[in-house]
Amino acid sequence: MRRSAVPMLLAALTVLVAACEKKVPPAPSSQPAPAPAAASAEAPPANTDTILLGQVGSLTGSEATFGVSARNGIAMAVAEANAAGGVKGKKLEVRVYDSQGRPEEAAQAATRLITQDKVAVILGEAASTNSMAMADKAQAAGVPMITPTSTNPAVTRKGDYIFRVCFIDPFQGYVMAKFARDHLKLNRVAVLQDNKSAYSVGLTDVFSRKFSEMGGAIVANESYAKGDTDFRAQLTAFKQARPEALFVPGYYTDVGIIARQARELGLSVPLLGGDGWESDKLFELGGTALEGSYYSNHYSVDNPDPRVQQFITKYKAAHGAVPDSVAALAYDAAALAIDAMKRAPDLSGAAIRDALAATRDFPGVGGTINIDKNRDAVKQAVILKVEGGKTKFVTTVKP
Numbered sequence: 126m127r128r129s130a131v132p133m134l135l136a137a138l139t140v141l142v143a144a145c146e147k148k149v150p151p152a153p154s155s156q157p158a159p160a161p162a163a164a165s166a167e168a169p170p171a172n173t174d175t176i177l178l179g180q181v182g183s184l185t186g187s188e189a190t191f192g193v194s195a196r197n198g199i200a201m202a203v204a205e206a207n208a209a210g211g212v213k214g215k216k217l218e219v220r221v222y223d224s225q226g227r228p229e230e231a232a233q234a235a236t237r238l239i240t241q242d243k244v245a246v247i248l249g250e251a252a253s254t255n256s257m258a259m260a261d262k263a264q265a266a267g268v269p270m271i272t273p274t275s276t277n278p279a280v281t282r283k284g285d286y287i288f289r290v291c292f293i294d295p296f297q298g299y300v301m302a303k304f305a306r307d308h309l310k311l312n313r314v315a316v317l318q319d320n321k322s323a324y325s326v327g328l329t330d331v332f333s334r335k336f337s338e339m340g341g342a343i344v345a346n347e348s349y350a351k352g353d354t355d356f357r358a359q360l361t362a363f364k365q366a367r368p369e370a371l372f373v374p375g376y377y378t379d380v381g382i383i384a385r386q387a388r389e390l391g392l393s394v395p396l397l398g399g400d401g402w403e404s405d406k407l408f409e410l411g412g413t414a415l416e417g418s419y420y421s422n423h424y425s426v427d428n429p430d431p432r433v434q435q436f437i438t439k440y441k442a443a444h445g446a447v448p449d450s451v452a453a454l455a456y457d458a459a460a461l462a463i464d465a466m467k468r469a470p471d472l473s474g475a476a477i478r479d480a481l482a483a484t485r486d487f488p489g490v491g492g493t494i495n496i497d498k499n500r501d502a503v504k505q506a507v508i509l510k511v512e513g514g515k516t517k518f519v520t521t522v523k524p
Contacts, residue, residue: 179238198455253277298331381410
């Protein structure tokens with residue numbers, strides 16, 4: 126390289142270095158970079174000022190009045206509790222899922238309430254078969270569950286976190302058997318049961334055994350499956366047996382149709398049943414065919430107790446209808462859960478469970494509630510008669 130070219134080369138290098146320095150990024154800061162914003166799809170943080178309850182009920186499907194009535198009753202109890210200050214300084218909310226009247230849907234809904242919503246208590250279901258599917262989930266997770274109207278004894282046998290605010294089928298079956306023998310003076314009864322319903326099968330077993338023990342005779346026993354619409358074959362067999370009444374421990378959806386078809390075939394004897402009949406839809410489906418029939422229930426709108434009448438007045442104002450027994454017992458279930466949470470030292474599942482188990486003389490609109498060692502409610506039953514397109518109080522039967 127020639128000596129004269131050196132100054133020129135040095136000048137060029139100086140210009141190149143200066144240009145590069147302008148493009149070099151600044152040195153890393155000693156302060157940590159700000160955390161990225163949370164993605165919009167992430168769930169918001171839990172509201173520590175709110176206690177979440179869960180409800181599972183058949184809001185759609187053939188037994189939709191059960192779920193709707195229960196939802197209304199629970200909402201009333203929660204609204205009253207919030208107006209009075211909530212529980213331990215926290216407001217209450219209810220997350221509601223539709224079981225569609227199917228056990229598999231009820232179980233899935235219970236799982237969502239436990240794992241996703243983190244509810245303190247589960248309220249539901251109305252039907253015993255659905256409640257048993259839910260109870261397995263609640264018991265395994267240690268989440269207290271209270272059913273308003275599931276009367277099959279097997280529900281609470283699922284474990285020590287499972288409770289009910291209604292009487293059980295052994296009591297209800299005894300009540301109807303005793304009423305049939307002592308009040309109606311019946312000797313011969315035929316039975317038509319839903320063989321896919323734990324409720325129906327359980328109630329049939331108790332009624333049949335008790336009625337026979339009291340000197341009566343079950344002269345025929347036929348079955349059907351949920352969803353059937355033609356019962357003429359079973360009813361024709363009953364005609365030949367000449368019963369004085371038909372015991373039909375099913376749900377209102379089936380009972381109304383069975384009553385109509387019985388009358389069409391000339392079976393004019395009264396029908397007897399359990400609390401599964403309770404629904405305004407019963408009269409729409411059965412019409413005058415149900416006149417003179419009887420069923421056991423949890424409460425009566427004719428009860429003069431001021432507590433009951435106040436509940437009925439508030440319910441009518443809110444929903445424009447007279448509350449059925451499902452609404453009344455769902456209100457009681459929610460009110461009992463709220464009372465237990467207030468009495469519990471904290472809101473853990475175990476603490477709430479223990480408070481529920483210690484319940485004595487709780488003033489429910491469906492009767493005073495005492496929880497026994499099996500987590501069942503010890504309480505009275507009423508007998509209602511279908512007369513003039515509505516129910517009429519007949520008598521009360523205590524345990």
